[in-house]
Amino acid sequence: MWRDLAAIGRHSGSGGYRRYAWTPADTDCRAWFEAQATGRGLNYEVDRNGNQWAWLGDPGAGDAVVTGSHLDSVPDGGAFDGPLGVVSSFAALDELRARGAAFRKPLAVVNFGDEEGARFGLACVGSRLTAGRLDPDDARALRDADGVTLAEAMTRAGRDPGAIGPDPERLAGIGAFVELHIEQGRALDLEDRPVGVASAIWPHGRWRFDFRGEANHAGTTRLADRHDPMLTYATTVLAARKKARLAGALATFGKVDVAPNGVNAIASRVRGWLDARAADEATLAALVAAVEQAATERGDRDGVGVTVTRESFTPVVEFAHDLRDRLAALITAAGPGGPVPVLPTGAGHDAGILAEAVPTAMLFVRNPTGVSHSPAESAAEDDCLAGVTALADVLEGLAC
Numbered sequence: 001m002w003r004d005l006a007a008i009g010r011h012s013g014s015g016g017y018r019r020y021a022w023t024p025a026d027t028d029c030r031a032w033f034e035a036q037a038t039g040r041g042l043n044y045e046v047d048r049n050g051n052q053w054a055w056l057g058d059p060g061a062g063d064a065v066v067t068g069s070h071l072d073s074v075p076d077g078g079a080f081d082g083p084l085g086v087v088s089s090f091a092a093l094d095e096l097r098a099r100g101a102a103f104r105k106p107l108a109v110v111n112f113g114d115e116e117g118a119r120f121g122l123a124c125v126g127s128r129l130t131a132g133r134l135d136p137d138d139a140r141a142l143r144d145a146d147g148v149t150l151a152e153a154m155t156r157a158g159r160d161p162g163a164i165g166p167d168p169e170r171l172a173g174i175g176a177f178v179e180l181h182i183e184q185g186r187a188l189d190l191e192d193r194p195v196g197v198a199s200a201i202w203p204h205g206r207w208r209f210d211f212r213g214e215a216n217h218a219g220t221t222r223l224a225d226r227h228d229p230m231l232t233y234a235t236t237v238l239a240a241r242k243k244a245r246l247a248g249a250l251a252t253f254g255k256v257d258v259a260p261n262g263v264n265a266i267a268s269r270v271r272g273w274l275d276a277r278a279a280d281e282a283t284l285a286a287l288v289a290a291v292e293q294a295a296t297e298r299g300d301r302d303g304v305g306v307t308v309t310r311e312s313f314t315p316v317v318e319f320a321h322d323l324r325d326r327l328a329a330l331i332t333a334a335g336p337g338g339p340v341p342v343l344p345t346g347a348g349h350d351a352g353i354l355a356e357a358v359p360t361a362m363l364f365v366r367n368p369t370g371v372s373h374s375p376a377e378s379a380a381e382d383d384c385l386a387g388v389t390a391l392a393d394v395l396e397g398l399a400c
């Protein structure tokens with residue numbers, strides 16, 4: 001499976017993956033998924049929101065056990081974020097068949113579309129639409145950097161954007177969803193364990209900061225006469241880092257857009273995006289307010305206007321405790337090493353979106369460096385295989 005996926009959407013210069021929603025690379029990943037499904041004799045379908053499903057048993061029977069993740073990537077992403085969950089799901093199904101497992105419930109592998117939001121700026125579009133947490137009109141109007149709307153992109157990829165929207169009947173037929181994912185941190189490595197179970201996902205969001213100054217000549221404008229939004233922006237970036245450290249939270253400016261973007265011109269406008277995450281919503285709100293205040297205070301000194309727009313927000317997700325405990329018990333029963341670690345994460349996932357509607361749990365596989373959203377992301381083969389075994393144990397306990 002890895003061999004077939006390896007070349008899809010890989011950028012020869014960076015070595016990272018550029019599998020953005022509804023692009024040719026995404027279409028190739030989706031063709032791979034369909035081939036994996038049909039090659040195993042599973043019933044393949046695509047739902048109204050473009051998510052792919054591979055069913056063993058009758059989806060209409062209800063109380064289905066579903067596992068899977070996503071195949072799209074961030075810009076120059078690693079090989080494992082997303083695909084490890086999908087590959088492991090198919091491998092776990094193979095393992096269960098090899099064990100001769102008798103399935104009491106329908107089982108499905110899913111590939112949720114557009115999880116990373118790399119192209120249209122909003123994460124988890126496929127699962128958000130399905131869960132009724134994204135208005136279909138708002139989704140269709142999302143635009144990529146070239147001005148192409150999501151509706152146009154779906155149409156070009158052969159999908160009907162008019163059909164997108166909530167899918168409560170589908171969710172009602174699911175008894176449990178388990179997403180396996182590479183860990184995006186080093187907690188498992190520090191505990192020297194290959195596999196863990198998620199406790200919660202930190203609340204997180206994206207805020208757009210617009211700094212409006214005045215374009216002017218870099219060689220003739222006195223420093224005292226400038227209204228340079230780059231200064232306000234730079235101060236805001238440093239403030240975000242400091243406030244996050246003091247709050248035990250995370251704040252990142254990872255994307256910036258400058259106008260007119262000339263070497264010898266004072267910028268007229270700087271637009272920066274803040275990604276902020278914290279263990280609870282009150283801490284997160286206080287953090288963002290503090291960053292905004294720092295930006296505004298500095299903007300007043302620079303003669304620069306500042307506006308802050310919240311572009312997305314995902315509340316805290318506490319995974320279903322009974323399902324989480326069941327997972328931990330099933331995995332512990334499979335091997336030595338004490339109870340399986342239970343850990344929170346600052347990363348968003350489709351599992352976090354579905355958790356409100358469906359009992360949901362996550363498994364993490366050790367990431368020895370903790371690096372993710374980068375070509376340097378890695379996982380050891382033994383750990384990946386331990387993840388497959390753990391997922392197979394879990395699926396057997398839930399579905400057989």
Ligand SMILES: [Zn+2]
Binds near residue numbers: 070081082115181349
């Ligand atoms: Zn992911």
